[in-house]
Amino acid sequence: MTSDIPVNPAHDIVDVQTTDCCIVGGGPAGVVLALLLARQGIPVMLLETHKDFDRDFRGDTIHPSVMEIMQELGLSDRLLQLPHTKMHQIRMQTPQETVVMADFSHLKTSYPYITMLPQVKFLEFIIQEAQKYPNFQLVMGANVQELIESDGVIQGVRYRGGGGWHEVRAILTIGADGRHSKLRQLGGFESIETSPPMDVLWFRLPRHPEDPQGGVGRIGQGRIMAMLDRGIEWQIAYVIPKGGYHEIRTSGLPALKDSIVEIAPELSDRIEHLQDWLQIAFLSVESSFVKRWYRQGMLLIGDAAHVMSPVGGVGINYAIQDAVVAANILSKPLKNRHVGLNDLAKVQRQRELPTRIIQAFQTLIQKQIFTPILSSNRIFQPPMLLRLPILRDIPARLIGLGVFPVHVQT
Incomplete structure (x- = not known):
């Protein structure tokens, strides 16, 4: 009206x-x-x-x-x-x-x-x-x-x-x-x-048919990662300390990829799909x-x-x-x-x-x-x-x- x-x-x-x-x-x-x-x-x-x-x-x-x-x-x-x-x-x-x-x-x-x-x-x-x-x-x-x-x-x-x-x-x-x-x-x-003590990096990697369904969290020494099932893809949340994004960017994408594979070795055959920082979203929690x-x-x-x-x-x-x-x-x-x-x-x-x-x-x-x-x-x-x-x-x-x-x- x-x-x-x-x-x-x-x-x-x-x-x-x-x-x-x-x-x-x-x-x-x-x-x-x-x-x-x-x-x-x-x-x-x-x-x-x-x-x-x-x-x-x-x-x-x-x-x-x-x-x-x-x-x-x-x-x-x-x-x-x-x-x-x-x-x-x-x-x-x-x-x-x-x-x-x-x-x-x-x-x-x-x-x-x-x-x-x-x-x-x-x-x-x-x-x-x-x-x-x-x-x-x-x-x-x-x-x-x-x-x-x-x-x-x-x-x-x-x-x-x-x-x-x-x-x-x-x-x-x-x-x-x-x-x-x-x-x-x-x-x-x-x-x-x-002031939560963390921030999150979001990205996606291919999911294989034999991978587990639903989702799973991964905890390694000093690292936390959550993998959420989105059919043909994993939606992945990589948790970092609050304010740590600049340090991760400075270390470079190869170092981040190595860290991801270390906590989730099964991703080693698909981590190369992560080619650019533009594929990674930063969430300030x-x-x-x-x-x-x-x-x-x-x-x-x-x-x-x-x-x-x-x-x-x-x-x-x-x-x-x-x-x-x-x-x-x-x-x-x-x-x-x-x-x-x-x-x-x-x-x-x-x-x-x-x-x-x-x-x-x-x-x-x-x-x-x-x-x-x-x-x-x-x-x-x-x-x-x-x-x-x-x-x-x-x-x-x-x-x-x-x-x-x-x-x-x-």
Whole structure:
């Protein structure tokens, strides 16, 4: 719909549109929230800054918690028709032994495994479902630059794209634009940062048919590496000490390749596929949380509200749980065309404790396992709790299902 609301004279506005909920960010949290609201007949506009959803080295792990949400939406069977693999355990292989870090097969769920599915395929699948509803609108290439604010109330956004400036006026604006959230910056939200002791190099190497399925972690003297099954390729995370990227680049690519083969000798017959630093993505690992997720007319969810470490691969799943809780709480106020601060605060109250608990769990893993390995050449000795099968269910529960179950309300 076209709005007759006066526009900012500082910009040459191409058009002004109105909707009930404007979601900025087409990641897992944004697309799932858009689908949930559209299913209830709520007008929703999703703005994504890129021209497509294909991003390199995004989280590709869909945990049992999300599969149960997909089941409640009647989508799980069709989602699993997409090419994927399953990981029933998280295993770490040392030169001496293989240690099971988490065993999902004991979880009380219809999906006792991690589904390995390229995130682009998941996002496209959810978008296709949302597009079945006439009240859903997707705008690609929408680079949000400004918030629209009046008397302290956020009333929408201005974005560049499609030949100029555009405005979207909304009852509620959702920031779901990830760890480098523009809306978090524009809204002036205070973020508390932690300092994980590691960074990650991401790259891919061919996977042979006889290779193990799912994924496996490798621990050597002073090194950690995770190998994730992506069908014909291994997606590999090579963990390095925080701030160590410059030293690795200075040492040169041959030295890095030698180090990779030393920790995973089976890759020696394919390591030559790694020919250039352009094939390697550097991820500066961060972890943080926003003290208050909301302002009048605006809410942050997912990594925009709480940046997750990649430990356990839980970021996508906690972001989707945020989206489900937001839809459960805010659908009725949106239908009544008034979303109050109490409604927004309720979303944070339900989601803050689970995210803080999982972040504390990630910090524990980083300090008790990652830091000792990366800071010395001593042989890694797995914590005693990982040798007791009954205790392995604790990390499996936290990683696979989350702290509290989240369900779609109808």
